[in-house]
Amino acid sequence: MATDVVRLTAEERGKLTEMISTGRRAASMLTHARMLLKAEAHDEGPPWTDPQIAEALETRVATVHRVRPAFVEEGRAAALERKRPTGRQERQRDGTPAAPWIALACRAPPAGRTRWTRQGLAERLVAVHVVPAISAEGVRTTRQKTR
Numbered sequence: 001m002a003t004d005v006v007r008l009t010a011e012e013r014g015k016l017t018e019m020i021s022t023g024r025r026a027a028s029m030l031t032h033a034r035m036l037l038k039a040e041a042h043d044e045g046p047p048w049t050d051p052q053i054a055e056a057l058e059t060r061v062a063t064v065h066r067v068r069p070a071f072v073e074e075g076r077a078a079a080l081e082r083k084r085p086t087g088r089q090e091r092q093r094d095g096t097p098a099a100p101w102i103a104l105a106c107r108a109p110p111a112g113r114t115r116w117t118r119q120g121l122a123e124r125l126v127a128v129h130v131v132p133a134i135s136a137e138g139v140r141t142t143r144q145k146t147r
Contacts, residue, residue: 004069004073006039006041006072008040013037013040015076016037017037019033020033020034028082032080035064035067036067038052038057050065050068100130104121104125104128104130117136118136118140122136
């Protein structure tokens with residue numbers, strides 16, 4: 001049994017029920033709404049346990065463990081919305097044309113090299129102020145798109 005007890009107001013319960021009945025939201029949001037309704041503590045009996053909710057909604061127990069505290073601590077919006085992945089970095093290029101990149105890559109490579117390396121190209125792009133910062137992986141994906 002979870003320590004975070006979900007208590008819904010009549011308004012919140014109505015909005016969640018309406019959201020589910022219309023079905024015009026993302027599937028994950030509808031599933032999270034169903035979780036909150038099943039996890040609600042009420043007078044008619046004990047709330048569903050996390051494994052019961054996960055089995056009924058065909059999802060993982062970890063998802064229920066994440067949604068219930070999010071609702072109790074941060075509110076309904078935080079419980080319904082999916083969080084953005086934290087492991088990935090957002091792309092830093094903002095759509096600037098690749099022409100300066102290609103022009104630099106077509107020039108003669110640095111002394112002692114027969115061709116540009118991704119790391120060398122990244123360092124040079126930052127040095128000549130084409131971009132504020134870029135990794136070798138960013139150079140690779142851009143070069144791959146512009147071949």
